[in-house]
Amino acid sequence: MGLLSQFTRDELIRYIVNEDAKAISRAPGIGQKTANRIILELKDKYKNFAFADSAETGAIENLRETDNLFNEAVNGLLGLGYGYAEASELVEKIIQPGMGIEDILKNALMSANPLGR
Known part of the structure; x- marks a missing residue:
């Protein structure tokens, strides 16, 4: 599946x-159109799986809360010349619920x- 070569499993979910x-x-x-179809076909299947366990429900809610910050931070790193995969990996490693965009970018950099502190 080509999507998994472009995104991590967690990003795609x-x-x-x-x-x-x-x-x-x-x-x-x-x-x-293909992206919309993928979402249409997989959204309900994933939600049923994710919401089967309350711990997973909390994890999905945290993903929703941090999604905008994640995208904003990745876009910020893209603007600084990082590639998409590298920027996504950096942000994924450090992002935590409750962090602001400044903290995310600072910690990612x-x-x-x-060594360049």
């Missing part, structure tokens, strides 16, 4: 649950260049 067709369509060969 986040995009599906949040119905982010724009993010999914960034994968090579996936247009807006420090993580990327620990």
Whole structure:
């Protein structure tokens, strides 16, 4: 599946649950219509799986809360010249619920260049 070569499993799940067709369509060969169809077909299946356990429900809610910050931080790193995969990985490693965008970017940059403090 080409999507998993472009996104991590967690990223793809986040995009599906949040119905982010724009993010999914960034994968090579996936247009807006295909992204919408993927979301339509997988959203309910994933929600049923995710909401079967209350711990997973909390995790999905946290994903929704941090999704906008995640995207904003990745876009910030893209603007600084990082590639999408590297920026996503950096943000994924450090993002925590309750963090602000400034903290996310600061920690991601420090993580990327620990000697350049």
